[in-house]
Amino acid sequence: MPQVTTAMDRQSPEAPGGAIMGTAGARGSNQSGMRAHNERLVLSLLRQHGALAKTDIARITGLSAQTVSVIMRALEQDGLLARGEPVRGKIGQPSVPMSLAADGAFFLGLKLGRRSADLSLVDFTGKVRATRRRVYRYPTPDQVLAFAAEAVPALCATLPETLRDRVAGMGVAMPFQLWSWVQFIGAPQAAMDAWRSTDIAAELAAVTGLSVTVQNDATAACGAELVFGTGEKPNDFLYFYFGYFIGGGLVINGQLFTGRSGNAAGVGPMLVPGRDGRMRRLLTIASLSSLAAAMDAAGEDSSHLWENPAPWHVSPTILDDWMTEAAEGLAAAIISASALLELGAVLIDGWMPAEIRAEITRRTHASLHRMDLQGIDPPQIREGTIGPEARALGAAAIPLAQRYLLEQGAVLTEG
Incomplete structure (x- = not known):
């Protein structure tokens, strides 16, 4: 499946898994070599604060107004930002708030549980666009792969054809060591032992053609609270x-x-x-x-x-x-x-x-x-604040964060 290429993908080298290296500093840099870092910084701020004008972003980050304009223009051209209605102040030109564009990118989040699997298609703002569910007595690798092979094309088909190349990756939220605690779910030990030798990320990548990252399910749910939670x-x-x-x-x-x-x-x-x-x-x-x-x-x-x-x-x-x-x-x-x-x-x-x-x-x-x-x-x-969808949403947040956000906690806040 083709994937969207953004300005960030065309700039600084990336670390394995899509995380930009050297993101310890939260303030922006005016050097061109830090373009990708600065773009992530802007996207992270907009996700944290909501719509912001260029002057607000320059003030928060310490970036020059010219640098912010260049970044915002590139992100808008990539379809990642949307313009709001101009806001007129008492003096000067009206400011134009910019926000994340819902159709800027899409992510698949697979929640793999001991009784059911959910696969959700999530947009750039964190809204779940569609979900497919499979209920089973207990999970096996073959069941999960068959479900993904059926559900991924079905979910992508819910998007207009012009947006399908913007599906940017899949995250998987699943319990680690699924072969443990089988006495509590009544599953055959032999069937669950199949997970010991299965590289589910590689298998899913082969089935879907997407990059796939696996995370513990409750950890992913916690990540959803960090990225998408309110309050x-x-x-x-x-x-x-x-x-x-x-x-x-x-x-x-x-x-x-x-x-x-x-x-x-x-x-x-x-x-x-x-x-x-x-x-x-x-x-x-x-x-x-x-x-x-x-x-x-x-x-x-x-x-x-x-x-x-x-x-x-x-x-x-x-x-x-x-x-x-x-x-x-x-x-x-x-x-x-x-x-x-x-x-x-x-x-x-x-x-x-x-x-x-x-x-x-x-x-x-x-x-x-x-x-x-x-x-x-x-x-x-x-x-x-997320609710039942936290694990699937947290799974989708993994590729989103890898490609478009600073490390959690690195976003500068006012005060």
Whole structure:
């Protein structure tokens, strides 16, 4: 599949994976060799702040007005920026706010879960244009490749033919070590062991003709919160995502921290006290799988949990018990994390109805503040802002960030 070429692709050399090398500085440079860095800086600022005039960008970045004009003109010619209506001030020429162009580029985000797969087509502003879903008993490499081979052309066909060459890559959000914890999903160990020898990124690249990057699913969801999330975000926060198993992400100094193996903040195996006082892994009490198990034991159909994130059809008693135990488990995990890290906030999101997320967040806050907090500066407990699409959207954010954004946390802010 042909790919769009932009001014950034024609300038400075890139590091493996599409990340521009040497992006430690957040202010712009007037040297022509830093053109690609400056373009990423402008695009990152527009994503962070919304529409800005050239004078605003020059003031924030320290770039000369002439340099900003050259950059903006090139990005507009590449179709990455859109002009707004002129704004007249008291003196001088009217300013023209520039914003990201929705059709500037498109990205595919594949969420690969233990019960379902979602493939989403996302535009340059982060809006999901279309999604395809496949529900299964458990995932195998062959199932995923077959799904991608069918869904990628179908999604690209939803675009006008003139825009299809602007699909700029695919990100994959999936649990690492899918062959682990098979006893909880009832999958044959032999079938899941096929993942050990599968290079899924290379296989998907061969099927789709796109560049493909893989990231832990909860880490990707956390990345979606960073790139597309709304509201003020602290520089340091822990992120929980409720999927089949609970997962997590960690942001330190405004940057997504993935760790040596890419599996940092994998909160599921954390030991927390259960209601009987015995230590249990967080994933056994604060996961959708534990809710499904309780429903199945009571004779309730849990299959709809994997098909759609809302609405849920769960008896009040089962749901209440699950939310209480999950909140208590999260609170215990937050205490442990806060003893090691000075967290500004904890964000909670997941594959669930918005009202359930709000209630779990409320109960987690209450549980945390019932605990002994001596020596702990408790973080704010807040809802995430992305919702069920966070993993697929986070997957799409991977190629977007690789090609068009500065490293998270490198964007200059005012003040």
